[in-house]
Amino acid sequence: MAESTQGTDTPATAPINVPDKPALEGLEAALTQRWLDEGTYKFNPDTTREQVYSIDTPPPTASGSLHVGHMFSFTQTDVQARYMRMTGKNVFYPMGWDDNGLPTERRVQNYYGVRCDPAIPYNADYRPPAQPAKNQRDFDVVSRQNFIELCEELAVEDEKVFENLFQTLGLSVDWDLTYRTIDDTSRAVSQRAFLANLNAGDAYMAEAPTLWDVTFRTAVAQAELEDREVAGAYYRYPFFTADGEKIYIETTRPELLAACAALVANPDDERYQPLFGKTVRSPLFDVELEVKAHPLAKADKGSGIAMVCTFGDLTDVTWWRELQLPTRAIMGRDGRIIAETPEWITTDAGKEAYAAIAGKTAFSAKETVVELLITSELLDGEPKKITHPVNFFEKGDKPLEVVTSRQWYIRNGGRDEDRRERLIARGHEIEFHPSFMRSRYENWISGLNGDWLVSRQRFFGVPIPVWYPLDAQGNPDYENPILPSDESLPVDPAADAAPGFDESQREQPNGFIGDADVLDTWATSSLTPQIVGGWSRDEDLFGKVYPFDLRPQGHDIIRTWLFSSAVRADALQNSAPWKHAAISGWILDPDRKKMSKSKGNVVVPTDVLNEFGSDAVRYWAASAKLGADTAYEIAQMKIGRRLAIKLLNASKFVLNLGATENSVVSSDLSVLTNPLDRALLAQLADVVAQSTKAFDNYDYARALQITESFFWQFTDDYVELIKDRAYGAAGETEQASVLAALATTLDSLLRLFAPFLPFATEEVWSWWRTGSVHRAAWPAAVEIVDGDTTMLGTVGIALSGIRKAKSEAKVKQRTEVLSATITATESFVAQLEAGLGDLKAAANAQEISLVSGDGELTVSDVVLAPAEEPAQA
Secondary structure (H helix, E strand, O other): OOOOOOOOOOOOOOOOOOOOOOOOOOHHHHHHHHHHHHOOOOOOOOOOHHHEEEEOOOOOOOOOOOOHHHHHHHHHHHHHHHHHHHOOOEEEOOEEEOOOOHHHHHHHHHHHHEEEOOOOOOOOOOOOOOOOOOOHHHOEEEOHHHHHHHHHHHHHHHHHHHHHHHHHHOOOOOOOOEEEOOOHHHHHHHHHHHHHHHHOOOEEEEEEEEEEEOOOOEEOOHHHEEEEEEEEEEEEEEEEEOOOOEEEEEEOOHHHHHHEEEEEEOOOOOOOHHHOOOEEEOOOOOOEEEEEEOOOOOOOOOOOEEEEEOOOOHHHHHHHHHOOOOOOOOEOOOOEEOOOOOOOOOOHHHHHHHHHHOOOEHHHHHHHHHHHHHHOOOOOOOOEEEEEEEEEEOOOOOEOEEEEEEEEEEOOOOOOHHHHHHHHHHHOOOEEEOHHHHHHHHHHHHOOOOOEEOEEOOOOOOEOOOEEEEOOOOOEOOOOOEOOOHHHOOOOOOOOOOOOOOHHHEOOOOOEEEOOOEEOHHHHHOOHHHHHHOOOOOHHHHHHHOOEEEEEEEHHHHHHHHHHHHHHHHHHOOOOOEEEEEEEOOEEOOOOOEOOHHHOOOOOHHHHHHHHOHHHHHHHHHOOOOOOOEEOOHHHHHHHHHHHHHHHHHHHHHHHOOOOHHHOOOOOOOOOOOHHHHHHHHHHHHHHHHHHHHHHOOOHHHHHHHHHHHHHHHHHHHHHHOHHHHOOOOOHHHHHHHHHHHHHHHHHHHHHHOOOOHHHHHHHHHHHOOOOHHHOOOOOOOOOOOOOOOHHHHHHHHHHHHHHHHHHOOOOOOOOEEEEEEEEOHHHHHHHHHOHHHHHHHHOEOOEEEEEOOOOOEEEEEEEOOOOOOOOO
């Protein structure tokens, strides 16, 4: 039944070598090393695109904590990879490490006890303290280059831990195909792609309002936002018209009163229509500003009229842009009110009020402004306490501010309807699994309100490959950046002189300055197909793997990784980057809450692997469908471990009966003389066909369910029924028939289970076959025309009925049955007649009467032999 692939099954029959006590313990270490030594999972570059199945493996953040989610999602990918390899595909299965960006910086800061100051010179002999200081203000302050070296050093150590975990888990990765998102190759590809975007007009610099994290002091993109419920309050106070009328507004951010550029109300709000186009003056700071109309203003929110500050939130940005308001920014990048009094505050009273908040944090400035309003008797009533959603950086601890800054952007359809529609169409070139996940991709694109901000004000990342010439006064010319040659990539403008200049001209009149920013980590991670596929370095390889066949990932990063990858592939290759996207769900704790480090409900994967074994953990992960959030269940892992152990023991039994490689049948089925044996293989053929169809539809969980169900019927029913024949009691012909059925079924079951239980199946394979089961072919369904696929189930039910009668009589199962009656439908009776010999042998029955009747199969009138009397002394 099972075909073999070249290099797996040799013409010579492998010797049978079954251990006395099969066990799962120790298999991971021994087999992992063997697979590495033999190159079991190596990709063969001498290939064609049609032969390749390429996987754009998600590069985990190695600076993060190991958790069971890594085992869950990566196992689901590996199961599919193993299946594809067994179908004859040349599987391109790399592994990357996402080691640039904020997570690595934070870990390095806390691990070593250091802070980075780019103004400090490099110290080639620096080593961090043996123990980091307890307080961050006592951390060592190091140069940018020293800090980067520490990041690289720790990242390498973290990656070793992940690699060991993934190998123990049995991932069939080609470990020669690894990369780091901060290594020279990745930096060069990332910079090359950015320059290609720049030359095509898809990347640009702009000075604009930018979401800003005051803790990390870096810009934040829309995709990195998360709303958190925060306690706040509405403060009500008046602005004044020229004739002294009070116009009350209500705001949660009185600290930005000095940044107010206008008041805005809905154009249909009759209360404020007489004010549109007129001016009012602000309290405390006495600044004149205009009352405007805009449809985003909500008449039923607060007093119905709002102050527009530059900038309190993204709605302020929209009003500022669409109403063409003046920019009156007072919040600095450090989260404090700018010290210098703004030019628009001209009165003495206004300047005095501003001096009271200058240099303060947003929180302290709010307290001060409220005190000033109370002192001036301008605060109307008590603040109204509320809880409202506030924008945070997903990795940050403080609310985001909106500051004006010069940043780099990549066009993503947020401001371009044609590009937006094109990117939505790209999604239809990708087959999502499950299919409903495509809507998340499309909804994200439809909700974009701006282009992708890709510059970050950090240290450990891919430098933006741009310098700027300085004029005679030392002012940078941002309109005419200096770009590197392709062969010089990767470059670091903060450390390398601009082309045509030397280092002595840095920051000098008529010299240059380097762009100090780095690219957003997603700007590099979005290029994983190009990085690992050889784009711009090995076009032959790239043509063999691109577009990739599969992108596996979590549903929570569709808006970031999946979408940004589609943006880059659309611009660089004019295509979708993959053919399929397999979307995993989250791991939930027993209370159905998402596991996260902050909640303290994360399970360490090494503990689970040590307790239950890798095959058991893989069974749990592969039992969950793609896209489904899945509870962390120890019980499921126990079932998986029981299955793996049963596979070892059942295989030992089959092989010790005398089944060999030569017993396996494929096309010549003449040896199968017994109807029950032919029924078993007909049922097996159906299982193979169903499992294959499920895998082809990326429904590996269904394939596992089908195979497992058949396996337990094989061991619980068939193996029990045929023992007598297997031992030769019915003659050589019958024995040969049953051994052929046993060997063929075991051969196929090992292949069917191989993607899920790679260690147990490889161990059993080594007892009686050469090569690796993971290089063997996926089993082929062989048609057995006269095989009855339901016969085994019927005979098994009958055997269970007789055994139940013995149990109820409280006698041993080997007790002889003198007679019994089985009543069933005519079709069932025909099946029982065909398997009656095996049924009588398994039940130790002298006589079994078969009676046709309606209804379910029943066993009755069971007459048991008398219990043996104990011998008399």
